[in-house]
Amino acid sequence: MRKICVVITARASYSRIKTVLQAIQAHPQLDLQIVVAGSALISKFGNILPQLEAENLPVSAIISNLLDTESSTASAKTTGLAIIELATFFANHRPDVVVTVADRFETIATAIAAINMNIPLAHIQGGEVTGNIDDRIRNSISQLADLHFTATRQARTRLMGMGLPAQKVYCTGCPSIDLVRQHRHIDFDPYKMYGGIGARPDLNKPYLVVLQHPVTTEIIHSKWQIVCTLRALATLGMPVVWFWPNADPGTDGTAQGIRAFREANPGLPFHYFKHMESDHFIQLLKNSACLVGNSSVGIRECSALGVPAVNIGSRQRGRERGSNVVDCIPDADAIVAAVKQQLAHGHYPPVAIYGDGDAGVRIADRLATVPFILKKHLLPS
Template sequence: MNIKRKIAVVVTARPSYSRVKTVLTAIQQHADLELQLIVAASALLDRYGSAVNYIEKDGFVIAAKVFNVLEGENLTAAAKTTGIGILELSTVFDTLKPDIVVTVADRFETMATAIAASYMNIPLAHIQGGEVTGNIDEKVRHAITKLADYHFVASENAKDRVLKLGEDPEMVFNTGCPSIDLADEVLMSKALPFDPYEKYGGVGAKPDLSNGYLVVMQHPVTTEYQDSRKHIEVTLEAIYKLNKPTLWFWPNVDAGADGTSTGIRAFREQHQLPNVHFFKNMEGKDFLQLLRHSQCLIGNSSVGIRECAFLGVPVVNIGSRQNKRERGGNSVDVVYSQERIEVAILDAIKKGKSVSSAIYGNGNAGVQIAELLQKLPLQFHKTIMY
């Protein structure tokens, strides 16, 4: 009798699901693997878009749910949320007894996954290690690299960095980013295939999108969280002054999110924003379709650096959140300046789409990762490489 290897994948936030969706599918379809999907943290919360609803709609069976987010969106809440995550995930892992735990990227909830698995001697696989951004995410990402046993990185530079951290070359693989798998599916799309207002609701005006539109996704910066309201107000002023059809997405759960959200609500009440519509969340593929047919993405989301580079979508990247991350040819960096943001947006619209960049993969990461999870030796100890 063939015993399937049990793979526990922990999804903690809406971007994490898009990052790992094709991996989940490939694991689920693999004859020798059993998927144990754990959904936790902000992925379960309505105020951040209830990513869990999209996960269930896509047909994935959830093995466990972990509610561990403390309200407050500040540094103390983030630290305590991490601690609660360790407690709760330890219980889940003890119940499910996975052969491998998979954790994604660099969020504080991801750290909880890595610590719990490591202390329980469960082999840990990390997706998207080795990258740099210059904020708290980088500390978390590199810490998880040292806790992880297998590394599925998204670029050659990331692979080199993981190796320089002393990891075993036999356990480091440049698979590309699984989110590019989804982007590849929409790359050749000729028109937006759905009405975003009808399908996703949201609030605000409903501008005509037929002659082009902007997309905004701006999160707080954890190392600058006290300035999150000031930061978002600069972007709001620029978008208001340009007065172009704009689809704006709500921020994530990071420290400073209260300031970002409050800034948006206050500005919206004062100015009405006659050409802006707000969404909490979208299915990953629909969001990429929306980006694919937009004129420009504005903000500081990594989707601008990764998926938009592959899709050739112009990006105005604001501030330090993506500092030092590898770039394709689609983005321009600006400081928090209303005038500079406006100029950069108009210039991006004028230049139009850029050439697709495969810097973060070419669209087959999910299958590669599933195959590696099936054949890699089960180990939770380190081979010293330094």
């Protein structure tokens, strides 16, 4: 039995890795250790513990390490704390492999703790290009990892170009796409189940979904950028289901922008959710007229769903995309034009750039069978 430790530090990462967790748990030769840390433990960013419990995914340990997000040092210190405490977890629970996902600033903590303790590291979603600071962190983790599971063929090629050995880089597809295939209609009442504030538009009529995060290198502009989007959607006047941003630095600017605009524009048909279980989110997404914002969801999940996406600004720059995406700059007029173009077009045929729906099972199989290079060299006899 190999012990596989998966560290989850944000709600978004959980959604990306859920089918991997399920496949590891179901695998006869794997023993799953889940560590939950960072914003994944905090209600306002979407505490995932209730959801893990609902899915019968047992948590081995929780590690609170999120500093108050306002400080410029918060993300560095959150990362430092995570390394310290993950080292203790690894020393006590001795996983055979540690799995980390994607490119969040605190993801590198998992990698560093594992590397320093000579534990093989598997990385999911390496080799992609998004054109911002996340690229550096993602590539940096790829350089530390022993085993790579990429979402796309192009990502695999890119990793090998960076010098990583071909026999350690597998294109498995992205586990987040696994979740997309099962869903069809909205089978729950989002307002009743998740509360939130604002108007409660009828979701049987055309509506937009918004998911816009602050851009890490543009902290001071967070407020301004969110206001552009708010103005554009106010101009359009369509019903909007708006999801609160996650815990990056700059969140507060985005949050302030939304709050101020709401107070100044009370009658708009916008509803705001803090977070939503990923299955439910995919339902809402699949049935929407268009996704607006700068989340990778517009490029990844929406390509598999065929949902039109308006991608604003630089955050997803360089990411491989299907024909369902229209890019625009963070400007109210540009956003209005792009959304109108997408509404005129309607849904697209789904494509499989980011996976065919079996990534979780493929990754678990590899974790069970890949021979790890012996790090401890043999002595001469």
